């Protein structure tokens with residue numbers, strides 16, 4: 001009870017929460033990503049030490065975690081206002097009874113990744129790009145994860161035996177220029193093991209760029225060590241795509257992690273997911289996009305939430321995203337405007353969406369609506 005009361009006072013201060021909950025942890029451990037991994041909150045009972053949960057709520061949530069397990073790093077836990085039921089950080093990581101209550105909506109694998117896998121673990125949807133699912137382990141289980149179907153299997157990491165056919169496939173498919181390490185989070189690998197995979201990819205002449213899709217900068221920034229960055233820097237060009245969803249995630253620690261990656265030569269781009277009650281307002285998206293630009297991270301995509309079973313409560317109508325894009329255009333630097341995309345079911349691919357700026361077009365004239373709603377005519381040169 002004491003702890004909860006204290007948390008209420010310090011609710012929006014990560015430092016305050018760290019002091020309340022983890023004051024006994026020396027900085028040496030707190031900043032050690034392996035300690036953060038070992039100390040993740042994995043059960044509802046553990047969770048109840050940090051936030052008010054009635055006995056009944058605990059029982060209901062245990063039912064949810066039997067299907068969709070829970071994982072939260074101490075670091076990410078401290079970003080939450082644990083006593084606020086609508087806290088946007090909590091909504092991303094604390095299980096919700098609606099995950100199972102609304103399970104008649106959506107598919108387990110809406111993007112048909114399994115069908116688009118020529119070898120297990122590798123998704124080949126676009127001719128020039130291949131995606132490797134490196135593991136199913138992440139520091140934090142995002143409740144909106146589009147691969148949450150894979151959590152049930154218990155934690156796994158691809159073995160060398162499983163990776164070999166994927167590397168062979170890439171080697172034998174010269175159209176592939178861009179390999180995306182995805183997951184689960186690829187930075188879960190020990191740095192040495194990750195280096196072996198990346199150097200194997202680098203040895204394939206037609207692989208021009210390597211991308212790493214990781215949420216570590218957001219959920220466990222301590223993982224972005226100097227050692228990791230100096231390893232990665234040897235194998236560039238490497239592009240890092242991360243996943244900030246809310247301006248409150250832009251902490252000094254997360255900023256420092258992004259700076260280390262950037263200084264080591266890796267551009268950092270952000271892939272945000274539009275989430276109901278988290279970031280589905282213009283105010284939050286504006287603060288997020290501006291905040292990202294301030295730390296040199298480029299907003300790349302704003303994803304409409306995929307039609308994934310167990311995420312319905314976090315999904316918004318498509319119009320919500322289009323309205324946000326309309327609001328951002330003209331008020332945020334063009335550099336800070338993500339492309340809003342829907343990833344089509346069945347592996348149809350990503351489709352960009354934006355407000356209609358084009359009203360009509362003919363051989364001689366185009367008519368546009370600008371970001372302020374003003375109608376403008378534009379002479380169309382002869383073809």
Ligand SMILES: *Cc1c(COP(=O)(O)O)cnc(C)c1O
Nearest residue numbers: 123124125126129130131180350
């Ligand atoms: C999103 C995705 C890519 C990369 O798409 P970009 O638009 O190039 O970022 C590649 N392969 C798969 C399977 C994807 O889902």
